[in-house]
Amino acid sequence: MTNLPFGFSPSGDDDPEGKPGQGPGPGGFDLGQLGSMLSQLGQMMSQANDSGASSGPVNYDLARRLATSQVPASHPASSVDVNKVAEAIKLAEVWLDGATALPAGARTSTAWTPRQWIDATMPMWEKLCSPIAEQVSRAWVDGLPEQAKAQAGPLLAMMGSMGGMAFGSQLGQGLAQLATEVLTSTDVGIPLGPDGTAALLPRSIAEFGSGLNLPEDQVRLYLAVREAAHHRLYAGTPWLRDRVISLINDYAKAISVDFSAVEQLASSIDPNDPASIEAALGQGMFEPTVTPGQQAAMAELETLLALVEGWVDTVVAEAVGERLPGAGALRETLRRRRATGGPAEQTFATLIGLELRPRRLRAAAELWNAVGESRGTDGRDALWADPGLLPSGTDLDDPKGFVERDKQFTELLAGLDDIETQLLGKPDDSADPSAPAAEDGNPDEQPPRPV
Numbered sequence: 001m002t003n004l005p006f007g008f009s010p011s012g013d014d015d016p017e018g019k020p021g022q023g024p025g026p027g028g029f030d031l032g033q034l035g036s037m038l039s040q041l042g043q044m045m046s047q048a049n050d051s052g053a054s055s056g057p058v059n060y061d062l063a064r065r066l067a068t069s070q071v072p073a074s075h076p077a078s079s080v081d082v083n084k085v086a087e088a089i090k091l092a093e094v095w096l097d098g099a100t101a102l103p104a105g106a107r108t109s110t111a112w113t114p115r116q117w118i119d120a121t122m123p124m125w126e127k128l129c130s131p132i133a134e135q136v137s138r139a140w141v142d143g144l145p146e147q148a149k150a151q152a153g154p155l156l157a158m159m160g161s162m163g164g165m166a167f168g169s170q171l172g173q174g175l176a177q178l179a180t181e182v183l184t185s186t187d188v189g190i191p192l193g194p195d196g197t198a199a200l201l202p203r204s205i206a207e208f209g210s211g212l213n214l215p216e217d218q219v220r221l222y223l224a225v226r227e228a229a230h231h232r233l234y235a236g237t238p239w240l241r242d243r244v245i246s247l248i249n250d251y252a253k254a255i256s257v258d259f260s261a262v263e264q265l266a267s268s269i270d271p272n273d274p275a276s277i278e279a280a281l282g283q284g285m286f287e288p289t290v291t292p293g294q295q296a297a298m299a300e301l302e303t304l305l306a307l308v309e310g311w312v313d314t315v316v317a318e319a320v321g322e323r324l325p326g327a328g329a330l331r332e333t334l335r336r337r338r339a340t341g342g343p344a345e346q347t348f349a350t351l352i353g354l355e356l357r358p359r360r361l362r363a364a365a366e367l368w369n370a371v372g373e374s375r376g377t378d379g380r381d382a383l384w385a386d387p388g389l390l391p392s393g394t395d396l397d398d399p400k401g402f403v404e405r406d407k408q409f410t411e412l413l414a415g416l417d418d419i420e421t422q423l424l425g426k427p428d429d430s431a432d433p434s435a436p437a438a439e440d441g442n443p444d445e446q447p448p449r450p451v
Helices: 031-051 060-069 079-097 114-143 146-152 155-179 202-212 216-236 238-253 259-266 274-282 292-320 327-339 343-350 361-385 393-397 399-425
Strands: 108-111 197-200
Touching (some): 060 155, 079 108, 079 202, 079 216, 079 292, 114 155, 114 197, 114 238, 197 216, 202 216, 202 327, 216 238, 216 292, 216 327, 216 361, 238 292, 292 327, 292 361, 292 393, 327 361, 361 393, 361 399, 393 399
Parallel strands (some): 108 197
């Protein structure tokens, strides 16, 4: 059996000959596998109840347990790895000082193993996943007919607990894959770890560099520059992290379940035919529909993440320059990795289809490069002061047009400043009650103001 739910992995897959008394049952169904599945389900429920964290839309304790159980055990990152990361981050900050006006945002640096990454990033995953899971659970309950709610009664609480386990298992499986592939704490476009902590994963970096035939120290340094640049942007833009979470909340609020579609699909299921059930699930029988409100939130989120990744791409390219021989290959590889979707996108796609994918990364990088040439480094980075100043999704289609409109607006503001200066510079003594009266008693004659 394959693709079992809740992250189950039937025992005996590596033993083609099987074991006595555990062979296939009627219809080719392996009773030994069923027993293993039920045993694992019992363990999961027991662990969830013992932890006291089984309530809520997502069982995060279960997610953590599943994720760590599927990641190879290892000792914490060695002091050698931690020191290498610290040196790389220090050099990265020096290089970035000449490429951006934003100050350093990372206050500390460290190295993580996959299991350390899971533990360190779980609080942020809770913030990202809870709004979606809560709304899905609420949509299912609210969408039930009143008669069904009355009949369900106490079962609704059980459904909530099982829903938390289902989401927890999905998240756990996604994080297990993600933990072995991420390179830094900001691979999904936002810092997932503790605030101000720059972190790299040495084992993943070594595997990533070997696939590119590049020295590990070069890859580590380039990724350190990217990690430090992300932290500078988020630390220097206080509203940015909250805005990403707010957009995910907006996406969640628009979730609804089309029960007419569920009823239509359910009518096509033959309880005696497992294939019909599998086909119904494949058609998204239990998935919420995507509403226009969700599409709008997703579009804005994609644009914002594209602007983040485009800015980081541009700033890192300026900071690194010709210092690293393999920088060009690394830049292109990471561009494709982020734009085409990796494990992070798959994790969110599993959780109700939300993808943290900057689809317009190249266009955003081109735009930030053009803005930097027009405004200079300080002017480019000043656009992050307020979300209303940032380019829109439409601007990504026409970077040159955005730069031209920005120039015209800047010139207009400069002209208004000149007019204001001229007006304020004109003496208007009649409107100044504090001006001294003329000594000869003539109110129309007053002594000149000192310059």
